[in-house]
Amino acid sequence: MSVTTLSPSPALAQPLARAPIDARDRGGPAQPLLSVSGLQKHFPVRKGSGPKQVVRAVDGVDFETLKGETLGIVGESGCGKSTTAKLLMGLIERDAGEMLFDGEAVGSRALPWRAYRRQVQMVFQDSYASLNPRMTVEASIAFGPKVNGVPGRQAVERARALLARVGLEPKRFAGRYPHELSGGQRQRVNIARALALEPRLVLLDEAVSALDKSVEAQVLNLLLDLKAEFGLTYIFISHDLNVVRFISDRVMVMYLGRVSEIGPSDTVLAEPAHPYSHALLHAMPSLDPDNRTQEALLAGDPPNPIDPPSGCRFHPRCRLVAPVCSGTEPPLDPVGPAHRAACLARQPGSGHPDAPAVREAA
Amino acid sequence: MLLYILKRLLYVTPVAFGVSVVCFALVHLAPGDPLSAVLPADATQATIDEMRAAYGFDKPLPVQYAIWLWHVLQGDLGTSIATGRPVLGEVARAVVNSLILASVATLIGFTFGTLFGFVAGYHRNSILDRAASALSVFGVSVPHYWLGMVLVIIFSATLGWLPPTGAGPDGSGNWRPDFEHLRYIILPAITMSVIPTGIIARTVRALVADILAQDFVEALRAKGMNEWGVFKHVVRNAAPTALAIMGLQLGYLLGGSILIETVFAWPGTGFLLNAAIFQRDLPLLQGSILVLAMFFVGLNLIVDVMQTALDPRIERA
Amino acid sequence: MTAPVTAASVALDGAVPTASPVAEAEAFAPSRGFWGHVGHRLVRDPVAMAAGAVILTIVLVAIFAPWITPMDPYKGSMLRRLRPVGDATYWLGSDELGRDMLSRLMVGARLSLFMGVTPVLIAFAIGSSIGILAGYVGGWTNTILMRTIDVFFAFPSVLLAIALSGALGAGIFNAIVSLTCVFVPQIARVAESVTTGIRKRDYIDAAKLSGASALTIMRVQVLGNVVGPIFVYATSLISVSMILASGLSFLGLGVRPPEPEWGLMLNTLRTAIYVNPMVAALPGLAIFIVSIAFNLFSDGLRTAMEIRQ
Numbered sequence: 001m002s003v004t005t006l007s008p009s010p011a012l013a014q015p016l017a018r019a020p021i022d023a024r025d026r027g028g029p030a031q032p033l034l035s036v037s038g039l040q041k042h043f044p045v046r047k048g049s050g051p052k053q054v055v056r057a058v059d060g061v062d063f064e065t066l067k068g069e070t071l072g073i074v075g076e077s078g079c080g081k082s083t084t085a086k087l088l089m090g091l092i093e094r095d096a097g098e099m100l101f102d103g104e105a106v107g108s109r110a111l112p113w114r115a116y117r118r119q120v121q122m123v124f125q126d127s128y129a130s131l132n133p134r135m136t137v138e139a140s141i142a143f144g145p146k147v148n149g150v151p152g153r154q155a156v157e158r159a160r161a162l163l164a165r166v167g168l169e170p171k172r173f174a175g176r177y178p179h180e181l182s183g184g185q186r187q188r189v190n191i192a193r194a195l196a197l198e199p200r201l202v203l204l205d206e207a208v209s210a211l212d213k214s215v216e217a218q219v220l221n222l223l224l225d226l227k228a229e230f231g232l233t234y235i236f237i238s239h240d241l242n243v244v245r246f247i248s249d250r251v252m253v254m255y256l257g258r259v260s261e262i263g264p265s266d267t268v269l270a271e272p273a274h275p276y277s278h279a280l281l282h283a284m285p286s287l288d289p290d291n292r293t294q295e296a297l298l299a300g301d302p303p304n305p306i307d308p309p310s311g312c313r314f315h316p317r318c319r320l321v322a323p324v325c326s327g328t329e330p331p332l333d334p335v336g337p338a339h340r341a342a343c344l345a346r347q348p349g350s351g352h353p354d355a356p357a358v359r360e361a362a
Numbered sequence: 363m364l365l366y367i368l369k370r371l372l373y374v375t376p377v378a379f380g381v382s383v384v385c386f387a388l389v390h391l392a393p394g395d396p397l398s399a400v401l402p403a404d405a406t407q408a409t410i411d412e413m414r415a416a417y418g419f420d421k422p423l424p425v426q427y428a429i430w431l432w433h434v435l436q437g438d439l440g441t442s443i444a445t446g447r448p449v450l451g452e453v454a455r456a457v458v459n460s461l462i463l464a465s466v467a468t469l470i471g472f473t474f475g476t477l478f479g480f481v482a483g484y485h486r487n488s489i490l491d492r493a494a495s496a497l498s499v500f501g502v503s504v505p506h507y508w509l510g511m512v513l514v515i516i517f518s519a520t521l522g523w524l525p526p527t528g529a530g531p532d533g534s535g536n537w538r539p540d541f542e543h544l545r546y547i548i549l550p551a552i553t554m555s556v557i558p559t560g561i562i563a564r565t566v567r568a569l570v571a572d573i574l575a576q577d578f579v580e581a582l583r584a585k586g587m588n589e590w591g592v593f594k595h596v597v598r599n600a601a602p603t604a605l606a607i608m609g610l611q612l613g614y615l616l617g618g619s620i621l622i623e624t625v626f627a628w629p630g631t632g633f634l635l636n637a638a639i640f641q642r643d644l645p646l647l648q649g650s651i652l653v654l655a656m657f658f659v660g661l662n663l664i665v666d667v668m669q670t671a672l673d674p675r676i677e678r679a
Numbered sequence: 680m681t682a683p684v685t686a687a688s689v690a691l692d693g694a695v696p697t698a699s700p701v702a703e704a705e706a707f708a709p710s711r712g713f714w715g716h717v718g719h720r721l722v723r724d725p726v727a728m729a730a731g732a733v734i735l736t737i738v739l740v741a742i743f744a745p746w747i748t749p750m751d752p753y754k755g756s757m758l759r760r761l762r763p764v765g766d767a768t769y770w771l772g773s774d775e776l777g778r779d780m781l782s783r784l785m786v787g788a789r790l791s792l793f794m795g796v797t798p799v800l801i802a803f804a805i806g807s808s809i810g811i812l813a814g815y816v817g818g819w820t821n822t823i824l825m826r827t828i829d830v831f832f833a834f835p836s837v838l839l840a841i842a843l844s845g846a847l848g849a850g851i852f853n854a855i856v857s858l859t860c861v862f863v864p865q866i867a868r869v870a871e872s873v874t875t876g877i878r879k880r881d882y883i884d885a886a887k888l889s890g891a892s893a894l895t896i897m898r899v900q901v902l903g904n905v906v907g908p909i910f911v912y913a914t915s916l917i918s919v920s921m922i923l924a925s926g927l928s929f930l931g932l933g934v935r936p937p938e939p940e941w942g943l944m945l946n947t948l949r950t951a952i953y954v955n956p957m958v959a960a961l962p963g964l965a966i967f968i969v970s971i972a973f974n975l976f977s978d979g980l981r982t983a984m985e986i987r988q
Contacts, residue, residue, distance in 0.1 A: 091884050114890050122888055130881035134713050134903035140882075143899065144889035177712060190885075197889060380830030388846040499978075503971035505922045507929055508945060508963025515956040617835030621926050625949075636930065639845035651834075651842045659833045 027103040032064040039097035057083040059257035070234040072248030080257040121194035125206035127186035131178040138174035162192035184215035263339030273341035324351040385652040439649035449649035460630030464615040466551040471558025479566025501560020510553040510625040527627040550626040558611040569600040602672040609665035720983040727979020733972040741788035748782035772958040787939035795921035802862035810870020831864035854933040914977040
């Protein structure tokens with residue numbers, strides 16, 4: 001079974017309708033589960049005795065995740081996807097920005113980090129590095145509930161139930177160590193561990209990228225089932241557009257620490273508004289021999305995030321580049337229903353030759 | 363390179379400061395009055411107070427430390443309580459003797475260590491290799507003071523070939539490079555060389571085996587280079603690390619020679635320390651340890667810089 | 680990779696799979712865990728096992744020495760001094776005061792082992808704590824702790840041990856304190872480097888995400904991964920510690936007469952090397968045997984722990 005033969009499950013058609021009401025819900029279904037604005041993280045780099053420089057890993061990111069949806073985040077390596085994930089989890093401290101979880105500021109008195117983390121969990125890319133090699137999988141899964149006050153025996157019972165739920169028979173697998181499992185089995189354990197704290201939002205950071213294609217498909221299906229069963233919301237980070245297309249309701253494209261486009265997955269991945277998304281889609285290897293990419297639309301590596309290009313960060317690699325692009329930073333503006341892109345060529349009155357005409361206000 | 367040396371110096375300064383604090387603290391760790399060794403048992407309180415003031419023991423500790431450090435920086439390590447002579451002179455004489463012994467031992471250790479290491483590294487898992495690794499286990503496991511005794515038993519007490527103790531025929535005094543004195547240094551130097559032999563052999567074996575297993579050696583052989591040429595390559599690649607280990611071993615031997623020097627009554631720092639401890643001559647104890655530790659710190663620094671200069675693979679940043 | 684082939688379809692049905700189709704073709708042996716594997720490999724190492732047997736024998740002799748010595752280790756005889764090895768009464772000869780060497784060596788094992796092993800054990804506890812704390816917390820805590828540790832590395836260990844004992848004065852307690860001070864920095868440095876190596880691992884991040892406190896993470900997640908390498912390093916120090924502890928007694932800084940201790944016995948027998956060299960060398964041989972046994976056992980343990988997972 002390969003990804004290309006998969007079709008989105010019917011559950012995806014109406015994601016909001018399927019999400020069960022959570023007892024912890026505060027703002028109702030219309031309230032975004034997680035709302036991020038101005039998220040920023042610069043890493044200082046020391047290079048010789050020169051002036052202090054920073055890597056602008058995440059440089060002003062805004063987005064929202066709706067309740068019950070799957071938001072895919074895509075981009076090349078180094079675009080800030082993983083840093084964003086770590087910022088969202090609080091594994092690294094943000095320099096600036098605001099995070100609202102179900103309407104409450106994360107880190108505020110109303111929602112301290114500890115309380116937030118109980119509702120948000122993460123699955124890492126490296127299935128082996130994310131499991132403690134000296135602990136049985138059962139102990140790894142039970143660790144979270146235990147530190148949150150669940151009595152030992154109950155935590156172990158929960159771990160076993162979750163193992164069964166992710167497709168690993170507890171009798172066989174509970175007592176095993178990570179090195180005794182295959183990559184797919186380990187990632188199932190990681191998913192079970194993330195679910196052990198009964199989160200509402202799960203961050204999947206390249207969670208299936210390291211798996212074989214056939215295993216990947218099974219884990220993706222498992223993720224969809226779990227989402228429906230537990231009423232979860234996913235943020236799904238990947239560099240693989242096929243996978244993102246399969247699992248996501250909405251897609252966010254990142255480039256050099258910025259959001260370049262965000263919108264419904266069908267729209268963004270079929271008719272991208274941003275030339276970068278367009279290039280990414282065409283750079284994607286197709287399994288259909290009649291539909292092979294002939295030319296490389298995306299040449300070279302992304303520029304250095306220490307010293308990003310002026311204006312639109314994509315302009316040195318962009319096929320639509322115009323003089324205005326190096327001087328003006330494009331805002332993330334609407335280009336269609338629930339669809340926004342940061343490209344001057346799409347924005348009326350931007351001064352870009354390809355920009356649509358300015359519509360007079362009625 | 364100069365910048366690198368400066369950086370290392372900057373790094374060493376706090377360590378040297380810490381060493382001086384430890385050496386100073388040693389005297390104040392000592393239970394009882396530091397003057398008890400020199401004062402007669404029936405000394406009056408007035409005499410005691412007078413002596414305390416004379417040695418500066420009546421001032422608060424930080425002040426004592428500052429005064430002591432100020433004197434040390436000027437080369438004044440104080441006066442030996444037992445002999446009344448300046449500590450620096452006593453230590454300097456002993457350090458020369460210890461340095462001679464430690465250098466000879468290090469040279470022996472380096473010669474045999476590299477020899478065994480090369481043979482073992484070239485013939486891995488052979489009998490020779492196993493013998494060499496057995497030898498290094500022996501070297502690090504044997505109580506060297508006992509080995510010294512065994513050598514004395516064999517070569518002095520039983521065979522009568524070599525003198526058992528001392529640095530020369532005149533009883534004690536200083537070692538000189540002549541034949542008669544050479545006979546006195548053989549046993550202590552061989553005893554002392556056992557540890558560096560084992561450690562250097564182990565290191566060189568690993569280095570040689572590592573280099574021989576690398577791709578570039580294969581490439582050199584494929585290019586038609588003969589074994590002698592390959593050997594020269596191996597030597598050039600193994601030398602910086604081997605020399606660095608040798609330098610560090612010299613430092614360990616100099617600082618750790620007290621037991622061997624006691625066995626052989628060698629008039630070095632170990633002997634001096636022994637005397638200082640049992641006469642409770644605390645200024646002498648403090649001074650000797652400070653000099654030895656600083657010597658070790660300096661040696662580390664030199665080895666570090668030399669290794670960096672020799673080995674282009676180490677970054678100098 | 681043999682992947683779980685049908686799990687997805689089962690899961691899609693929404694049924695909890697009971698007879699798991701996920702299982703791989705081959706059946707696993709029951710899980711041993713890391714230490715189980717190490718033990719399994721260790722018992723197959725003949726050198727390590729022989730060394731372990733020697734250590735065990737000497738420990739047993741030390742424990743039961745007061746009940747199994749052939750003669751009174753303290754009772755001397757002016758008439759039967761320095762009997763040679765192989766004597767009909769004194770199997771391993773007698774010392775300079777006519778006391779039975781075998782009995783004294785047996786009883787001496789108690790103090791020698793105690794003084795050699797105790798400092799390493801205490802230093803293992805203290806040094807690991809310092810190192811794990813410095814490695815896990817990082818930042819300024821690490822800098823301050825590790826730079827302080829660096830100061831102690833400026834002293835060769837023999838010099839530091841003797842300087843401390845010399846300043847503190849002779850005695851068993853002071854000797855143990857000095858040796859502990861020698862080993863704490865060494866163990867702390869190893870613990871710090873091992874901990875620094877794992878603190879960036881994803882499973883530590885995952886543990887942080889579960890809301891566990893730093894102390895809990897260090898205890899449950901970090902300790903299990905670092906204690907092995909630190910422990911192996913500590914066992915390699917026992918040999919050094921034995922030599923140094925006996926060395927201190929040899930210098931007169933440790934055990935005081937008439938208590939039997941190998942280093943002290945070696946010292947008092949030094950005068951006998953012309954009369955009865957074999958007897959004079961015996962206590963040193965005992966130190967050597969124990970020291971080499973600990974070294975070989977430690978080597979075996981390290982090899983057994985080099986498991987690729």
